[in-house]
Amino acid sequence: MRIALYNLTTTTKIGGVESFVWDLARELAKRGHAVDILGGVGQRREAAPGVRVYTFPYISRRIWQALPPLRRAYAEAKLLERLTMAVAALPTLVRGKYQIIHLQKPYDLAPALLARRLSGARVILGCHGEDFYRGDRWLARQVDGAVSCSRFNAQTIARRYGFTPEVVFNGIDTSLFHPQPPDPTLRTRLALPPTAPLLLFVGRLQPWKGVETAIRALTQIDDAILLIAGDGEDRPRLSALAYELGLVNRVRFLGNVPRQQLPTFYASVDLLVATSHASETFGIGPVEAQACGLPVVATRFGGFPEVVADGQTGLLVPPRDPEALANAVNSLLSDPVRRAALAAAAPVWAAQFAWPAIVDRIEAVYRAVLQESAQQHA
Structure with a gap:
């Protein structure tokens, strides 16, 4: 054709x-x-x-x-x-x-x-x-x-x-997005504390992507650092919010990360957070993360319930609810056995994509x- x-x-x-x-x-x-x-x-x-x-x-x-x-x-x-x-x-x-x-x-x-x-x-x-x-x-x-x-x-x-x-x-390209060992140099390269839990957001910085919810949730997640891979019009406002909440050292804006580098991040952090509350019809980031064996905490909105198996490869929470997001993240960070089970199931689930x-x-x-x-x- x-x-x-x-x-x-x-x-x-x-x-x-x-x-x-x-x-x-x-x-x-x-x-x-x-x-x-x-x-x-x-x-x-x-x-x-x-x-x-x-x-x-x-x-x-x-x-x-x-x-x-x-x-x-x-x-x-x-x-x-x-x-x-x-x-x-x-x-x-x-x-x-x-x-x-x-x-x-x-x-x-x-x-x-x-x-x-x-x-x-x-x-x-x-x-x-x-x-x-x-x-x-x-x-x-x-x-x-x-x-x-x-x-x-x-x-x-x-x-x-x-x-x-x-x-x-x-x-998704499973030759690129698949489980791999963590990058032992990532924390050093990004000047991150050696043991702090790492959360990752991947996507454009638009208001409806809900990154504000993730930043506000961070105030209820002890020691965790939020890595934000992406850029967009909402970055100045989000940066100001992190400063206002005293989270400047725990919110890291990475800018646009080349797609070929994303699997390294997926392999080296603890959880992906996907926080959209509008205009999210699919969710390629959560699918890529799961293909790499990374559990996801996502909002129960739009296409996310179709791409994240709630309770099997991640957790779904109400949109625009920092407390619910923090509770879900804390429940997984405090339970490494459950988190490992979700991580093991994620690539099998993602194979359908x-x-x-x-x-x-x-x-x-x-x-x-x-x-x-x-x-x-x-």
């Missing part, structure tokens, strides 16, 4: 959706498909063998939001950002002779559907969140197929669009859509 993976931020940002696209491209290419990634002009990244990358200019949402009518119109600014890229990308979408155009955001429905009309490609809508806007219902109902990263997200999409996507979890099984399901969706198209034109 000739496949276009179309998503502006794949080539401009680091995040769960972006990693999904890069990994999916690699895995599809391994199976002999011709795969192109189409994204916005941004950081260059080496693609896997068999994958071509095309980048196109666009007008950033920040510029659109600087206009008074769009200052609070977040969805509309993102839509305009995407449409400006589409102007440059449409000729490639049309001339690429793609059989499948796989989107990751509803913002890209209009150019993809236009490309379908002009080229005959089939359009797959990948659903990772709640990126809704006026007019998206009409466009979404014209796609040829849809996949969603969790049952939670599929239900959200069904309420909005009137159809239920095929649930295909995000995948390995890429071979995920690509099997995505390929099945592609084939079904193409077969239906062929029957309609027979």
Whole structure:
């Protein structure tokens, strides 16, 4: 198959959706498909063998939001950002002779559907969140197929669009994320106390990621240090909060950690905390951590209950509840036998998210859509 993976931020940002696209491209290419990634002009990244990358200019949402009518119109600014890229990308979408155009955001429905009309490609809508806007219902109902990263997200999409996507979890690379010995140099390199419990948060620093909850919980977890791997707009506020609570020496902002280095952190800390209270439809960090044998304490929100086996590979707690988070963390830190049992079960549980099984399901969706198209034109 000739496949276009179309998503502006794949080539401009680091995040769960972006990693999904890069990994999916690699895995599809391994199976002999011709795969192109189409994204916005941004950081260059080496693609896997068999994958071509095309980048196109666009007008950033920040510029659109600087206009008074769009200052609070977040969805509309993102839509305009995407449409400006589409102007440059449409000729490639049309001339690429793609059989499948796989989107990751509803913002890209209009150019993809236009490309379908002009080229005959089939359009797959990948659903990772709640990126809704006026007019998206009409466009979404014209796609040829849809996949969603969790049952939670599929239900959200069904309420909005009137159809239920095929649930295909995000995948993980188990050749990278697997159990390994702790790094004996980590504490020295980061100037950490030799015996302090280590908690880890991995993700973008956005208000809805709930890192504030983890920092406030730290006041009730003796001696523990919170390592924060990620960056984002909420970092200044979180840093100020740590100072206000007297936790400057126990909250360490690591900035963006390269993906290849994450397994070392997962292997060398005691627990992962995942604290989102909005917009969390899957949870790639908890899955990667469990694949490495690290127990997780996560909020019972969004897709987290689907990716963390409560009581078997980690614990689930109410969102935005520092006391509940602290109690769960303390219960595991004080019980190394139970924590070891969770750690042993975690990689077995996480195996269901390995890429071979995920690509099997995505390929099945592609084939079904193409077969239906062929029957309609027979």
